[in-house]
Amino acid sequence: MEIKTTQIEKAHKSADRRIQRTRQLLQDALISLIQEKDYDEITVQDLIDQANVGRSTFYSHFLDKDELLMSGLEKLRTSFEEQHQKLGLEVGLKDPEMQISLAFFKHAQSHYALYKAVVGKRSGSVITKIFYEYLKEMFSGYLANNESQEEVPVELMVQFLASSLMALLTWWFDNDLPYSAEQMNNWYHRLVGQFLVQ
Amino acid sequence: MEIKTTQIEKAHKSADRRIQRTRQLLQDALISLIQEKDYDEITVQDLIDQANVGRSTFYSHFLDKDELLMSGLEKLRTSFEEQHQKLGLEVGLKDPEMQISLAFFKHAQSHYALYKAVVGKRSGSVITKIFYEYLKEMFSGYLANNESQEEVPVELMVQFLASSLMALLTWWFDNDLPYSAEQMNNWYHRLVGQFLVQ
DNA sequence: GCCGATATTGAACAAGATGTTCACTTATTA
DNA sequence: TAATAAGTGAACATCTTGTTCAATATCGGC
Numbered sequence: 001m002e003i004k005t006t007q008i009e010k011a012h013k014s015a016d017r018r019i020q021r022t023r024q025l026l027q028d029a030l031i032s033l034i035q036e037k038d039y040d041e042i043t044v045q046d047l048i049d050q051a052n053v054g055r056s057t058f059y060s061h062f063l064d065k066d067e068l069l070m071s072g073l074e075k076l077r078t079s080f081e082e083q084h085q086k087l088g089l090e091v092g093l094k095d096p097e098m099q100i101s102l103a104f105f106k107h108a109q110s111h112y113a114l115y116k117a118v119v120g121k122r123s124g125s126v127i128t129k130i131f132y133e134y135l136k137e138m139f140s141g142y143l144a145n146n147e148s149q150e151e152v153p154v155e156l157m158v159q160f161l162a163s164s165l166m167a168l169l170t171w172w173f174d175n176d177l178p179y180s181a182e183q184m185n186n187w188y189h190r191l192v193g194q195f196l197v198q
Numbered sequence: 199m200e201i202k203t204t205q206i207e208k209a210h211k212s213a214d215r216r217i218q219r220t221r222q223l224l225q226d227a228l229i230s231l232i233q234e235k236d237y238d239e240i241t242v243q244d245l246i247d248q249a250n251v252g253r254s255t256f257y258s259h260f261l262d263k264d265e266l267l268m269s270g271l272e273k274l275r276t277s278f279e280e281q282h283q284k285l286g287l288e289v290g291l292k293d294p295e296m297q298i299s300l301a302f303f304k305h306a307q308s309h310y311a312l313y314k315a316v317v318g319k320r321s322g323s324v325i326t327k328i329f330y331e332y333l334k335e336m337f338s339g340y341l342a343n344n345e346s347q348e349e350v351p352v353e354l355m356v357q358f359l360a361s362s363l364m365a366l367l368t369w370w371f372d373n374d375l376p377y378s379a380e381q382m383n384n385w386y387h388r389l390v391g392q393f394l395v396q
Numbered sequence: 397g398c399c400g401a402t403a404t405t406g407a408a409c410a411a412g413a414t415g416t417t418c419a420c421t422t423a424t425t426a
Numbered sequence: 427t428a429a430t431a432a433g434t435g436a437a438c439a440t441c442t443t444g445t446t447c448a449a450t451a452t453c454g455g456c
Contacts, residue, residue, distance in 0.1 A: 018423065018432055040323070043413065054434040059415060125238070125323030152385050156369050160389055163365035167357045187350050191358055195389075214453060216403050241442065252405040257444060 023061055025051040027072050034117040039069070039124035066126055073130055076114065080107045100142055101165060101188050101196075105181035108169060112177070119166070120173045128166075135162035142197055157195060164192050221259055223249040225270050232315040237267070237322035264324050271328055274312065278305045298340055299363060299386050299394075303379035306367060310375070317364070318371045326364075333360035342395050355393060362390050 029051035033042050044065060048058050062068045084103040108115040118127050139161045143154065168188050172179070189196070227249035231240050242263060246256050260266045282301040306313040316325050337359045341352065366386050370377070387394070 016424065016431070022433075044415085045413070056416080056418090056435075057433050060432080064415085123323075125321075125326065128323065128326075152388065153369075156366065156385065159365045159369045160362060163361045164358060167361035168354065171351075171354050171357045187354065190350065191393075192389075214403070216452065220404080242444085243442075254406075254445080254447090255404055258403080262444085 019061075022051075022053055022057055023071070025053055026058065026061065026068055027075070029053075030068055030072055031114060031117075035113055038122045039117070039127055069126060070130065073118070073127070073134070076111070076118070077134055079111070080104070083107050083110070099185065099189075100138065102181065102185040104165065105169070105172075105184045105188075108173070109177065109181050112173075115169070116173050119169050121170075132162060132166060135165060138162075139165075143195070161192055161195065164188070217259075220249075220251055220255055221269070223251055224256065224259065224266055225273070227251075228266055228270055229312060229315075233311055236320045237315070237325055267324060268328065271316070271325070271332070274309070274316070275332055277309070278302070281305050281308070297383065297387075298336065300379065300383040302363065303367075303370075303382045303386075306371070307375065307379050313367070314371050317367045319368075330360060330364060333363060336360075337363075340395055342393055359390055359393065362386070 026047060029047050030042070033046055033050055042065065044055075044058060047065070047068070048055055051058075062071070080103070084100070084107070087103055087106070108119070117123060118131055136158050139158045140154075143157060143161075165188060168184055168191075172184055224245060227245050228240070231244055231248055240263065242253075242256060245263070245266070246253055249256075260269070278301070282298070282305070285301055285304070306317070315321060316329055334356050337356045338352075341355060341359075363386065366382055366389075370382055
């Protein structure tokens, strides 16, 4: 009755198909619902109705709605990293195509509905925060090593870069992608490129 | 029993002291509570307990918690504009002291507890959104008129500037103001200054 | 200072959400 | 096929929201 694998999703051994199925159903339900209404307005009841899953089942898998969301965002992140890797291999390592920001805009574009929910006007604070943390983590590795910035603290710089990318993404999606991923990336680099590694 | 003046606070005529008193009590209660716990966790019950006001009284003044918050943020904004004006007069109009961003950092500093709640890690999405809208509105008037930005859409630029300021503010407060307002302002201008009017 | 108008009060209420429990059923896998 | 583990859903206690209403307290014009 107790399920311990909240953390380790893959769990190479413990594959009872019922577990996979239930978790998948709930994650799909969230993705589906989040496109109809704000995250904050979605109730556990909505989720189990949509997923067609028992109430107690929900709570045996996730502590609450937020934990379900987290597990979904983890997947999105994994998906991004895979796509980034693949793109990287295709175009060669030194190519500007490898720019992490471009990979990001492209990944977002190829998961339109999901990102719209995550990054758009209607997303909840929890989503935004988690997503933002991912971005910061990501950027930690991409700072230009600069004496030039006159000792702007690293963390501040990371925050600046992450929030800027977030701003562009948000604008892009709230306007339903009026420009290409390449164009967005160009602007992003015009705005903050001097602070990133080339 | 009905109170119509949700919008017009000043209401030069309709000054029943009871109304002023109740609204003040509730706004103070929010400010007080928001320093103990996340905005999202504050309940109407908490508010009326703290303010020592009847339940139905609350609902005869505000539609819900968010409307109370809005009224509070309106006040904060007014306060900022007054301080900005005053500072501007003191130092003379052409002086860099007039920079809107510096005025902002200073105002934030002089309302530490409040801004910490509004801008810090623990604030809710509603607060952030409203605050962010204020910032965008503010920045609309301070864009450098640039052919130079190669047609970065104005709205995108505004969003970028607002989110950057927000990022700096957030970092500043989450670290309990480790630097002066002037220092923060300098960094801000190093990061985005080229896109602002001097 | 009186009095009509108006704001405040608080209890009671319905509706809905959360998270838990448990006896029962169903699916899985070895 | 049998032991094990997961899913079910009703019932529950608790909390929150927002409304209603009759009784009470306060205000401000006269």
